[in-house]
Amino acid sequence: TNQKPPRVFERIVLYIDDLDRCPPDRVVEVLQAVHMLLSFRLFVVFVAVDARWVTCALREVYEHQLDKGGNPYAGEALPGMAQSAVSDMATAEDYMEKIFQIPYWVRPIQGDAAGGFMRKLVQSFGIVSGAEESQESQSGLGEAAGAENDGLLPRAPSATDGTAPDGLEAPDGDRQLTPEVESEMTAEEEEVIVAFAKAAKISLTQEDMEALTALAPVVGDSPRRIKRFFNTYLLIQSIASVAVNADSADIDPETRAQMTKLLEGCSLAQQTLALAVSLAMTMQEEKGGWPHVAAIVGINEAQLKNRVVGGKPMSAAMQKVLSAYFAARKPDSIFPEGYKAAFDLFLPIAHRYGFHERV
16 A cells, blocks of 8 residues: 555644743743753744743742742851852742743834834724715714714714624725735734723724824734723723713713813814823823822923923823823814813723723
8 A cells, every 4th residue: 555654743832921920830830841842852842931031930839949039047046058059049040041042032013013003903903095085074973072073973974784704894985995915913902902992982084093003012012902902992982982972870960071072172183192101001000199170281391391380290101101192192283172171081081991090
């Protein structure tokens, strides 16, 4: 017979992720398993992990074997050989070096790279062109917010038909928002975001793009933080839009009227930038008080240079956020007090989306 011999695996490549979400004991168990697998030439193992987490886990599990930066036996009277052994204890890095042959640090996302990553997220969601925005403003959708307001309320027609997650089709079928760039988001994340847009009748515009890319470099240096910034931005836009547009028993008439009034007092560019700045401030995760709206709106170059806002010192993180706002904001003769109205609306909302309470 001419039967081909069975194929033999030459290599098995194993990828391990999210080890930095495991308790210390499990981290050590996985490292021990990796060490055992690597004794066989068949296996190649890649571990994507925060080295700080692994270091702390090793130090906790091997409390008496690894140096923690302070000798646990300091001050104890030990025999000569024991004293010599503990005076030069092994470290967590020594432990990892016996397992990992090639450590590699991924560069953090900074500057233009952060803006570029955000731009891909926005484009993958779908962005309305200028012509489409103009067509929408002529379709009567702006009545709820006033004829001159191009704000949050008339952002886009409702996508209530059964369109697939890769595009949002208007009810009249004359336009579709299609992702332009391959996204690094998971399918689950994309489905959630599309659901937001369908429920809240929103789509992203060039103003959203400009605001998000301006603040992306200051919200964090990892893709996870930038995605969190983007998803929370969409969530807040969706909640605000539903609160003003939808007939929901959860929103009392007084709150709806107040939100509508604030939205009527600012342009779309002012809304998007105020929300992005408010959310970026929240993501700095600083405890304690925050500047009042008047202090944020009135920030100037001298205050940024001296790191003072509202008569109080500002942190380096706050300086980065407000510097990005100062560089991105534009005067608006139609809505001269628009930034104040936008911050009055979005600052209290955005501050609820962090890990620390705001006062």
